[in-house]
Amino acid sequence: MTSLSVSPTSAPSTSEPGFNFAYLDEQTKRSIRRAILKAVAIPGHQIPFSSREMPMSYGWGTGGIQVTASVIGQDDRLKVIDQGADDTTNAVNIRRFFQKVCGVATTEHTEEATLIQTRHRIPETPLQPGQVLVYQVPMPEPLYFIEPSRTEANKMHALEEYGPMYVKLYEDITKFGRIALAYDYPVMVNGRHLMNPSPIPRFDNPKMDMSPALQLFGAGREKRIYAIPPYTQVKSLDFEDHPFSVENWEHPCEFCGATDSYLDEVVIDDQGGRLWICSDTDYCEQRQREQLGHTQKLG
Amino acid sequence: MPYVAVKGGEKAIRNAEALLKSKRRGNSDVPELSLDQIKQQMQLAVNRVMAEGSLYDPDLAALAIKQSWGDLVEAAFLLRAYRTTLPRLYYSEPIDTSKMFIQRRISAIFKEAPGGQKLGPTFDYVHRLLDFKLAAEDNTFSAPSSEDYDATETTPRVAQMLEREGLVTPIARQPQPKSEPAEPFDITRQSLTTPTNRDARLQTLARGDEGFLLSMAYSTQRGYGKNHPFAGEIRVGAVEVTIFPEELGFEIAIADITVTEVQMVNLFKGSKKIPPQFTQGYGLTFGYNERKAMAMALVDRALQAKDLGEALEGPAQDEEFVLYHSDNIEAQGFVQHLKLPHYIDFQAELNLIRKLRSDYEQCRNTPERSDNFKTDQKKDARTDESVASKEVATS
Numbered sequence: 297m298t299s300l301s302v303s304p305t306s307a308p309s310t311s312e313p314g315f316n317f318a319y320l321d322e323q324t325k326r327s328i329r330r331a332i333l334k335a336v337a338i339p340g341h342q343i344p345f346s347s348r349e350m351p352m353s354y355g356w357g358t359g360g361i362q363v364t365a366s367v368i369g370q371d372d373r374l375k376v377i378d379q380g381a382d383d384t385t386n387a388v389n390i391r392r393f394f395q396k397v398c399g400v401a402t403t404e405h406t407e408e409a410t411l412i413q414t415r416h417r418i419p420e421t422p423l424q425p426g427q428v429l430v431y432q433v434p435m436p437e438p439l440y441f442i443e444p445s446r447t448e449a450n451k452m453h454a455l456e457e458y459g460p461m462y463v464k465l466y467e468d469i470t471k472f473g474r475i476a477l478a479y480d481y482p483v484m485v486n487g488r489h490l491m492n493p494s495p496i497p498r499f500d501n502p503k504m505d506m507s508p509a510l511q512l513f514g515a516g517r518e519k520r521i522y523a524i525p526p527y528t529q530v531k532s533l534d535f536e537d538h539p540f541s542v543e544n545w546e547h548p549c550e551f552c553g554a555t556d557s558y559l560d561e562v563v564i565d566d567q568g569g570r571l572w573i574c575s576d577t578d579y580c581e582q583r584q585r586e587q588l589g590h591t592q593k594l595g
Numbered sequence: 596m597p598y599v600a601v602k603g604g605e606k607a608i609r610n611a612e613a614l615l616k617s618k619r620r621g622n623s624d625v626p627e628l629s630l631d632q633i634k635q636q637m638q639l640a641v642n643r644v645m646a647e648g649s650l651y652d653p654d655l656a657a658l659a660i661k662q663s664w665g666d667l668v669e670a671a672f673l674l675r676a677y678r679t680t681l682p683r684l685y686y687s688e689p690i691d692t693s694k695m696f697i698q699r700r701i702s703a704i705f706k707e708a709p710g711g712q713k714l715g716p717t718f719d720y721v722h723r724l725l726d727f728k729l730a731a732e733d734n735t736f737s738a739p740s741s742e743d744y745d746a747t748e749t750t751p752r753v754a755q756m757l758e759r760e761g762l763v764t765p766i767a768r769q770p771q772p773k774s775e776p777a778e779p780f781d782i783t784r785q786s787l788t789t790p791t792n793r794d795a796r797l798q799t800l801a802r803g804d805e806g807f808l809l810s811m812a813y814s815t816q817r818g819y820g821k822n823h824p825f826a827g828e829i830r831v832g833a834v835e836v837t838i839f840p841e842e843l844g845f846e847i848a849i850a851d852i853t854v855t856e857v858q859m860v861n862l863f864k865g866s867k868k869i870p871p872q873f874t875q876g877y878g879l880t881f882g883y884n885e886r887k888a889m890a891m892a893l894v895d896r897a898l899q900a901k902d903l904g905e906a907l908e909g910p911a912q913d914e915e916f917v918l919y920h921s922d923n924i925e926a927q928g929f930v931q932h933l934k935l936p937h938y939i940d941f942q943a944e945l946n947l948i949r950k951l952r953s954d955y956e957q958c959r960n961t962p963e964r965s966d967n968f969k970t971d972q973k974k975d976a977r978t979d980e981s982v983a984s985k986e987v988a989t990s
C-alpha cells in the first residue's frame with residue numbers, strides 16, 4: 297500500500313531575504329502580465345514575451361515558472377505537479393523554489409489550490425471557477441513538425457492555413473488506421489487558433505474544453521505565452537468519420553480502483569510483472585481515504 | 596510483496612547538491628582554487644564565459660567557473676541567470692575600437708598596414724608540443740620588453756583604406772531594410788522573432804556558442820554557402836565604455852573592457868542593385884577570443900545573403916536555423932531536459948504502439964484482409980489505404 301502523503305499542505309512561511317517577491321523584478325512581471333493579457337484576449341494565439349534566464353535550466357519549466365511568478369500573490373495556495381504527481385523531483389523542486397522566493401502556502405489537494413503549475417498532466421479532479429492552471433510548454437508551435445520555420449508557421453496561423461495539419465492526420469489514418477499521436481495532440485481553440493496543448497496525453501485534451509478555470513501556457517526557451525480563458529471551446533482535431541477518442545485501460549487502478557483516470561504502468565519485477573496506478577497522486581489518495589472512511593464507518 | 600511508489604523527495608535533492616559540492620572540491624589535501632588564480636591563469640576560460648554569459652565581469656565569471664566545477668557552459672548559464680536579475684540603467688554609447696589600446700592587431704590582406712602589425716600573445720606560431728617543464732610548479736616567465744606604445748594614438752581600420760576607394764561599403768551606409776527602427780533591437784529585453792535585422796543577429800551571435808559558430812563558419816568554407824573571406828583585420832585590446840546620462844549632458848567613462856574585433860572582407864560580384872565590391876562580415880566578443888570572433892564574422896557575412904539577394908544554399912545562411920540554435924544556454928537545457936520524467940507521455944506512446952502492433956499482427960495473419968481497418972473509412976481513401984497497409988504489412 298502506498299503511504300498516504302505526510303504533509304499535503306503547508307502554511308505560508310517567510311520568503312528568503314534578498315529576492316523580490318516571486319524572484320522576478322516588478323517590471324519584468326508587469327511585462328509578462330501584459331503578454332498574458334494579450335494571450336487571454338486572443339485564445340490559443342502565441343504571444344512573444346521577453347523570457348528571462350531563470351535559476352533553473354531551460355526545459356525544467358522556466359516558462360511556467362515565469363508565468364506563475366508573475367501572477368502569484370501572497371494569498372495564493374500553490375500546487376505543483378509533474379507527471380500528475382506532487383512528489384516527483386521536478387515538482388518538489390519548483391514548489392521549493394516558490395516557497396523560498398514567495399513564502400506562499402502550498403497544497404497537494406487540487407480543489408484547495410488557487411494556482412496549479414503542471415507538466416504533462418491535467419488533474420483528474422475537475423477544476424473550478426477562479427482556479428488558474430499554468431502549463432510548462434517545451435514547444436508552443438503546433439506546426440513545428442510540419443513546418444520547422446517559425447516565419448512560415450506564423451504566416452500559416454495568420455492565414456488560418458491549417459490544411460497541412462489535417463493532411464498529416466489523414467495520412468496517419470490511411471497508413472495506420474488511426475491518428476498516431478499519443479500526446480501533443482493538436483487542438484483548435486475558440487474555432488480559430490490551432491494550439492499545442494503542451495505534451496499532455498490526448499487523454500487530458502477533453503478537460504481543456506469549456507473549463508471554468510483560466511489556463512495559461514508558458515514556453516520559456518521559445519519565449520511564447522498563450523492562454524485559454526475560462527469557458528472557451530477547445531476541440532481536438534478529428535474527422536467526422538474518425539471522431540477523436542481517448543484511451544482506456546483494461547485494468548483499474550491497483551490502489552483506488554479508479555477506472556476513469558490516467559494510469560501509469562509500473563514494472564514491479566524483472567519477470568515482466570506490471571500493475572497500473574493513477575498518475576494523479578492526489579486523486580488516488582483522496583479516493584483511498586474515502587474508501588478507508590467508508591469501511592471504517594461500516595466497521 | 597506490496598508495491599510502494601518511489602518518492603523523489605526534497606531530501607534527495609538536498610543530498611545531491613551536497614554531494615556535488617563535496618566532489619567539486621576534490622581532495623581537501625590539495626589547496627582550494629582561488630578566484631584570482633582562475634582570473635589570472637585561466638583568462639581565456641573567463642573570457643569565453645563572459646562572452647557566452649553575456650556579462651563583462653571577470654570576478655563573477657571566475658566564481659562561476661569555480662562553482663560550475665570547470666564546466667564552461669554551466670558557468671555561462673550561472674552568469675546569465677545572474678545578469679537577468681540586474682536592472683538595465685543605461686545603454687552605453689557605441690564603443691570606438693579605432694581608439695583601442697591595442698594588444699594584438701593583424702591584417703591578412705596587406706603586408707603592411709598603417710598602424711602596424713602586432714602579433715601579441717598568440718598560439719598561432721607556437722609549436723604545439725606539450726611543455727613538460729610547465730608541469731613543475733614555480734615557473735616564472737618574463738614578458739619581452741616592447742617599444743613604447745602611445746595609448747592615445749588612434750589606429751585606423753584596414754577596411755577604411757578600401758572604403759576610401761569605394762570598394763567596400765562602410766557599415767553605417769550599408770543598405771538597411773526600411774522597417775529598421777532607429778533604436779537597436781535588444782535581445783535581452785525583447786523576444787527575437789524572424790525575419791530579423793542585423794542588430795539582433797549580431798547580438799545573438801556575440802553570445803552564441805563558440806563551438807556552434809565555429810562549425811557553422813567552417814561549413815561555409817567547405818561549400819555550404821560558399822563565400823571566400825579574407826581576414827581584413829583582427830584586433831584585440833582594451834576600449835573605453837561610456838554612458839551619456841541625459842540629466843548630466845556629458846559622457847562618463849564607466850569601464851575599460853577588453854574585446855576582440857574581426858572584420859572579414861569577401862568579394863561580392865554585384866547584383867542588379869548593388870555594384871561589385873567587397874562586403875564585410877563582423878565579429879566582436881568580450882575578452883580575447885579570436886576563434887569565436889572570426890567564426891562570428893564568417894557567419895555574419897553568410898547571414899547577409901538574404902539582404903544581398905544571394906541564393907540561400909547552406910545552413911549558415913539560414914537566419915532562423917543559425918539564430919535559434921546558437922544559444923548554448925537554451926540548447927543545453929532542452930537537450931538535457933529529456934532526463935526529466937516523461938513516463939506519462941511514454942505511457943501514451945506505449946498504449947499507441949501496442950494498438951499499432953496488434954493491427955499489424957492482424958494484417959499479417961490475414962493477408963487477404965489487408966484492408967481490415969477500412970470499414971469506417973471514407974470511400975475515396977480506399978486505394979491509398981490498401982497500398983499503405985500493404986506497406987505496413989511488408990515493412
